[in-house]
Amino acid sequence: MNDEQTTTASLPPSVDLYDTTLRDGTQQEGISLSVGDKLRVASVLDTLGVGFIEGGWPGANPKDTEFFARAAAGELQLKRAVLTAFGMTRRPNAGAADDPGLRALLEAGTDIVCLVGKSDSLHVTQAVGTTREENLRMVADSVRLLRGEGRRVFFDAEHFFDGHRRDTSYALDVVAAAAEAGAECVVLCDTNGGALPEDIDRVVREVVARLGGASQLGIHVHNDADCAVANSLVAVKAGVSHVQGTANGIGERCGNANLMSLIPNLKLKLGMEVVGDDDLLRLTTAAHELAEVMNLSVHPHAPYVGHAAFAHKAGLHVSALAKNTDLYQHVPPESVGNSLRLLVSELAGRSTVVLKGKDMGLDLSDESEAVGRILDRVKDLEHLGYSFEVADASFELLVRQETGVFAEFFRLESFDTSVSRDADGRITAGATIVLLIDGKRVEADGEGNGPVSALDAAFRTAINGRYPHLAAMHLADYKVRILDPGSGTGATTRVLITSTDGEREWETVGVSSNIIDASWKAMQDAYHYALVHGGS
């Protein structure tokens, strides 16, 4: 049963989505984007159907200034979204017209500017070090200057919810000043991320009453109380029609409101046309693409777009799923471009193995003994540290072995790898491999940046054109996990390898107390999977 559960009578037909991945999102620990990365992120966001993309803070750092220059020069061709620039109200006790920050904002050349100002009296006096009255003038002057230069202005009321709690009338005065000066949208920010849904609901309703319809209202929340998505939805229900968030919820500390959760919640559950049906189909792909550009990975358990978001492990569920998938999923995974996954683990039952077999084109429904052997081997290997839940290709090879539909294309006899660092700091890595191919013993050497790439090179030399389509295959990702970290470098190592031939990806696993041996085991499965599926 899918969720279309909410009375939508009191809601607007849609709300504006405002993405701040490139500005607030990049405050996250470990994220550092080049200008090229930022341009690519903006292009991917545009395909998602968000209304506004905040490109950065021109003038605050050279990278963002360059981003806007290159965007304006035609390097960024947004099809649907509008690019906005972010900046701060003018400095205290100075004119707005010659404020360097506001000038940089104007020079960025966007039609829309998102201007942030203080709305918490303590921030005004302590962080900025000015008076409450001067801060009101800073807000009004800055909005007016930008309006006078023909810009549309969105006003981010920073720390609004904390400010409202500390000094309600001052916080309301700040947003009223922005609205009166011409801000088209006033965005209420929970900058420290501590608000709960009931706070958001109450305060937003109060602002709606105070501002009347003088300005559109928006919401911008952080996730420090683990309520960012819910808080955004509660705000929409209370009257805001502009919602800010970031791709995959990235952002400083605990992140911002996650657009990958907000978009499907708004569209599938509240029935708002925030993006088109086809845009929503791209959600999962876009989440992973964006993570990749930012050198992150999407959390496997992330709602809607995570690899495990629609994964089922329990034996009981799996047999019921076979009857009606809607019984155990809140939305159809295909609607957001994700898919149902059944997990193989020692908890898995026979029905899981039979269903997985079906996925790979093998009918196991009459192979009771083989299914039993498969479950036993999975159990034994998981005891050693293997995990097949994320290594479908290794699992498939295991199934093929136990059901007799497996040809061994090669067999390893031995390998040697070495890495040396000489007195000049030069690093060399080499490997020798001995394979048995069609009964013949083949030895080959290889070199590489590291021991694993040297071993890969040696393998490819040994195979030497025998299986030409292996040339198209390469490693897309290589992950190392220490299973018993307490024992440090002597611990069991699990290597997961993602391989690709440019069209599809497959994952394999290897486990050993030796990292090179674990890597080889995962590589060996990856080659075999390619050979099984590519012919020879």
Added chain:
Amino acid sequence: MNDEQTTTASLPPSVDLYDTTLRDGTQQEGISLSVGDKLRVASVLDTLGVGFIEGGWPGANPKDTEFFARAAAGELQLKRAVLTAFGMTRRPNAGAADDPGLRALLEAGTDIVCLVGKSDSLHVTQAVGTTREENLRMVADSVRLLRGEGRRVFFDAEHFFDGHRRDTSYALDVVAAAAEAGAECVVLCDTNGGALPEDIDRVVREVVARLGGASQLGIHVHNDADCAVANSLVAVKAGVSHVQGTANGIGERCGNANLMSLIPNLKLKLGMEVVGDDDLLRLTTAAHELAEVMNLSVHPHAPYVGHAAFAHKAGLHVSALAKNTDLYQHVPPESVGNSLRLLVSELAGRSTVVLKGKDMGLDLSDESEAVGRILDRVKDLEHLGYSFEVADASFELLVRQETGVFAEFFRLESFDTSVSRDADGRITAGATIVLLIDGKRVEADGEGNGPVSALDAAFRTAINGRYPHLAAMHLADYKVRILDPGSGTGATTRVLITSTDGEREWETVGVSSNIIDASWKAMQDAYHYALVHGGS
């Protein structure tokens, strides 16, 4: 400013916390706990102050049956929490007294049983394959049997919110049947995790009205719409006084409601004495301990307990933080046993470096040139793939080098490592290292499970008692990250090493296109940090 923002007039003074980490939590992909692990998890949960710990499903799998047997035999000594067993209502069209599932539940010997039953009519007819009337009898008979055997019964109404939407009166009949048969608490479950806060609010209020005070009400939600924590809080506000969740929010698909967020939200923001002040101080430590037993890591951006939950990167924030830390955090990090962290990155300003120096006992306030050099080196090294945000010890060595308070205890001249796998599948790993120590050239060999442990062994042989306290130091964790995964095994590798001497931990980083070289660089920093801090 800390959050004590909510009117608590309509709230009860506290609510019961019910942990289901060991049952529903272990449904998460990749989690497989031994009975020993489960006993340890229960002990750690007990120190947190939760009221109830669900140990598992006796009879459903042998591990859980063994867990309850060993707990009853005295292997689990809970100081405060009450252990409960989980099970299902009797089979259709059969007696409750001889139902094998209910018998296993009774044999587990707990005072409290949590019984799950269907409350969605479609699950009754399709998944169970019985009639609506028989399901009501299954619920009532099972509760009565357990009550007759002297058990207290909590009733989990599975798929309650979906069921309420599909057939409101039937869903309400199910919970009424459980309450009338003697269930002390009726727990409303959003099993598929798709509900939004407004749904929870509306439906809980309806159940409160229907049941009157016949039974305590509880809430059990999943996070598929990214609202699990908020939904639990909304349910409390609407009238439930029993809240179920899991440690770190683990659970199938997108996880369960996260107790590590719920506990501080309930205590610090709603003012409920769900746990004691001292218990709350253990929250961060417990979160990490529990993750470790489960072979997971706490998400760095997890609210309250994540490594980055109180981490600040922006230069602007950092200078304001120096004035008043409460300006930029929603609760004091110390209240949950976490701490404020300032991040060093290319975005960091001089004030961050000066503050970090203070943390390590170095006064850099007058070292303007050195601070400039430090920022330049951080920028250059981050360009190469280093990340100091999580490698405080490597950053400290860099600061010491640039400020002249660094002694080089040893210098690497060269190393060789090799890994071989022979035709019998035997793996050997060896290393040779040449160090310069006090101007003397020292060469040594080592063996290990893998190339890195062999190199570590060779290093320790070369040092040969010169710095005896290094013997106490060992690696606590070793993480490998591929920085440009697109280039596969030829990509840049970043190694992060956590070292410990049994008392404290420190993190170091190394980057290279060769995994062994990257590992050496991180190890080298780890040794030096130990030597700087341990004397020689």
